[in-house]
Amino acid sequence: MGAVANITELSNSTTLGNLLSAIASPALVKTATGMESLYRENLPVGTNVKKFRKNGSLTAAALVEATALAPDANGELTDSSVTATAAKIAVVSGLSVEEQTFGNITLDRVAAEQGAAMGRFISNDILGMAAGLATTQTATSVLTIDDVMVAQLAIYAANVPNPEVMLHAHLGAKAVYNLRKEIIQNGATAFTNPNMLAILNGLPANNGYMGDIPGICKVYQGSGFATTGGDDQQMLIHPMWCLAGIFGTAPVTWYKDKGAEGFYSEVASYYFYDVVEWNDLAGVMLRSDT
């Protein structure tokens, strides 16, 4: 049957257009992780360079009675350092007067998004350090708890100070999935105790924190790891001694109204920081299937 004529339909009336949903979906971008896994200091004053010092050590030797011992290599104390150079990251945006008058994107919202973008930039930098670590543990296929334990062993065997501090694992989603799956499928008595299941109880927090594997490490889930030979390059690190960084107190944001160049307001944010590998032996690269 055809349409009935002369019916008053929705299109006959004047309706509102462009109504907005009550909430907006957040941008599907990566979570900024890693800041809690490194030693942090403020920016230097009067220079943009700070040296993270590494103490040397001396070696004692046995000495028989009535024997002289001249200063030698065992007694020469040499310190070393790793240089961090503060550099600027920045985001500049422009917001038209039309958008400011009739739209719903405000200057403050733009500034907040700029801060989030810089957070992700720094997170990328921190997670990228994983690929630079020399000691590695390569999973045969997917990451297993044994691989993480071997990495922990390597850090302990390297005499890294403060072994009482829980190590931090920064892993991709696939590696975290495989660890959780292994625990669930394991069925070992230890893992029937709720206290041993911290990594299964939680979902990723804002900083990527998933939970602990008791006695081994805190697990953080991130993304954007570098790859080599078809493997993700992730890391297990000592949060005090492996990586270090210098950071500004907070991003600085400027607001500037423009006219002659076009009617808009410029929002410019910048931030100074640097991240360096302080002690290579205090971290292990964990390689597992991408």
Place this chain on the structure above:
Amino acid sequence: MTDEREKARLAKPPFETMVSVSDEVKNELRGWKPPKDRAYILFQSKNYEYSRERWYEALFTLDVDGRPEQASRVDYYVMQKGYRIIHYGNFPKPNHPNPAIAKKAQMHIGSDMVNPWDDLENHVKRYMGIEAKQTAKETALLEQLKAAQEKNEALTKSAKGKKTDPNE
């Protein structure tokens, strides 16, 4: 990695680097993709596989995007850790064919019109130049060695031939 995925990866051609690399590193470069639109330096790293107790070579990608003042970090990896620079890419230039990368260069060029990325590129090239010279020297020495070995072999054969010749 599962056999099928690993087979598929190994069937791919290795990413071509600016300097020659060992077969082990070539295998690591199969299926490797450079970061898209981000400035990077690719190192051949020296890694110690703890559970297998062996040294091997792999890749380390240093992301330097937006931060041309990374020379000290490059020094650290080359001089202190013995890593070797084998490639770099996406360094911003004002005339870069990718407009997004060209824009990044404009952001860093100051009133003195100096592009700080050129400084980092020269720094990186210096290390790669040293590497290239070393490789050329090594190749020349290996060729000399091979020629000497062949000569030695020929002389040995001829000496043996002389001794065993019953007509002499």
